[in-house]
Every structure is written in structure tokens, then in C-alpha cells.
Amino acid sequence: MAPTHVLRCCQRGLAWIPVIFIALVVCWSYYAYVVELCIFFPPPVIYLIFFHLSFIMFVWSYWKTIFTKPANPSKEFCLPKAEKERYEKEERLESQQEILWRAASSLPLYTRTGAGAIRYCDRCQVIKPDRCHHCSACDMCVLKMDHHCPWVNNCVGFSNYKFFILFLAYSLVYCLFIAATVLQYFIKFWTNELPDTHAKFHVLFLFFVAAMFCISILSLFSYHLWLVGKNRSTIEAFRAPVFRTGSDKNGFSLGFRKNIVQVFGDQEMYWLLPIFTSQGDGLTFPTRLVNPDVEQATVTLQSEPSKSPLSESQNRLLSNEQHANNVGDHLANNTLKSGLNNMFTMNLGNSCNFTENSRNDFLISFMEAGLNQSKGE
């Protein structure tokens, strides 16, 4: 136990190195600009005011991104004790899924695994809410996980995504401002017009470092702005979430304006401040559900979720317990499946760009609907 513990402590310590590196660079940039530059080549006062403004906003949002704890699934998503014991004893995957389906019937879940199963984290022993993923670096399930960022030594997710975007924005403003205002001294350095003091080397490196960070942050910032506009996390951009109607990369997109409001909140005066204003509880998200009926091919917009994370209206897709019982029967019905499979290949193959998984999901819902009707539902 002891060596593992020591190793983990070392890992945790090493994980702070990128953050310490950034902090040192920022401290040096402050010293170089405010002390060295201002003493030897005094810039206009307005420069200093703007510099301090962007510096404060940058440090504030960086601080909030680092020290805001990732949000985890609430207790409702843990299996009840008896069910958990049954799940652990059970060796057959089908029976384990049955236990999960029963537990999930009271939860507001829209997404599944690629194979159409309930998303469950064996490590945290919790049913994963929509958009929640397990982070191996943090060793926990993180709500609306975007990615684990080594530069902030923290998971970027529901609780700090707004802070992360602002951190990128203000660091870009900070670097752009430094690069733009130091450029004139940088040019003078090469034409030997600067007085021969050590300050001129600070000027030289200030410009280099600011320009280098500008380029790298700009690409990341533009990418995340695009993601916010589409209401996608980085994980979802690489692997589209799977709904009962199939995988849909735009499943959580509500339109450009509403997507921005989801992250930044509905009060515009707080958009630029690193104060938490994101909408929702991180457990449930409004979804755009694609109707599985190909004939109609309509797109319905799911309205705002109600306050309770366990409300019935949230849970239309996993509506009743019978659902859980039905799945096993349906999966066993291979003849029906292969028949339907052919039918879907014929009907959907050309018109819809469905993946294998989404088609299976589709088939399951189709069969469930059919059998539920035959059971008189």
C-alpha cells in the first residue's frame, strides 16, 4: 500500500508543474512589463491601466478554472445498496444490464452506450448522467466533462467550462495587448535604437513569449467558441452522443443563442465575469430529439428541463419499468431482428447516414414499440 500511496502523491505533485510554469511566466511578464519596461521606456498611462485590467481578469479566470472542483453525479445516480450487491455478484452482462435498466427507469437519461446499454461507471459505481464521463486523471465521473487540462491541473466540465473559456479569452487579450504594445520596442531592438540596458532583453523575450502564446491560444479559443456555438463538449465532438434514436452530434444543440446561454447564462452582464452562471444542474440537459419515424423525419425540440432531476417528463425515453423487462426478451428475438435488419438496410441504407450502433438502437426501440403494443400498452 505504502509505495502506491507515495507514487500517487508524487503524481499529484508532478501534475502541478505545468500550472507552476504558467504562473512563473505570468509573474515574469508582469515584472518585465510593469517594472523593466515602465522604468526604461515609460509607456502611456492608459497602457498600464489596460494591462492591469486584462491581468486581473486573466488571473481571476485562471484561478477559478484551477480551483473549481469538478461536479460529480448526485446520489440518485448510485445504485441502491441491495441492487449494487446484486450487480456485483451477477456475472452475466444481460442480467447486469437488467439491474441497470430498472435503476435507470427513475432517472432522467437520454443517452446510452454505443451498443444501446445504460452507461455505468464500474470505477465510481454510478449510472452516468447524460454528458458525464469518467476522468482517469481525476479518478472520478465528471458532469458534462469536456477534457482534462494539464495546464490547469483540473477537469474542465460543467462546473468550470465558462471559467475555462474566459481564461482562454483573457489570456489571449493579455498576450495580444503585450505583443501589440511591445512591438515598437521590439523593432527598435533590431535597429539598435534602444538604450543599452538589460531591459531590452526583457522586451525581446516579452514579445517572443506573448506572440508564441497568442498563436497557440488563438486556435484553442476559436475551437472552443465553435463548440459552445454547437453545444458540444470536446468529447462529444470526437464521439457523438448516442440517443435512443441513434447517435446525434447535434443532440444537445438548441440553436446558437440558446447554446451560448447554456454556458454563459441568460444575464449578459455576467458573461464576461468568471462567476458561475451556466444553466441547469449538470445532470440533465435539454435535448433536440430526432424522431425515429423516417416517414415523418421531424425534429422536435425538447423544452427546458423542469427543476427536479427525477421528473417524469424528463424521463419519457426510459418511461417505465416494463421497459427494462422487455429489453431482454427483445434482444433474444433474433429472427425478428434479422428480418427487421434487412428491412432497415433497404429502407434506411441510402437515405440515412446511420451507424451500426445507432441502427441497432433504432431496431431495439422499434421492437419494443411493437411488443409493447402487443402487450396492450
Ligand SMILES: [Zn+2]
Ligand atoms: Zn467514474
Ligand SMILES: [Zn+2]
Ligand atoms: Zn480530470
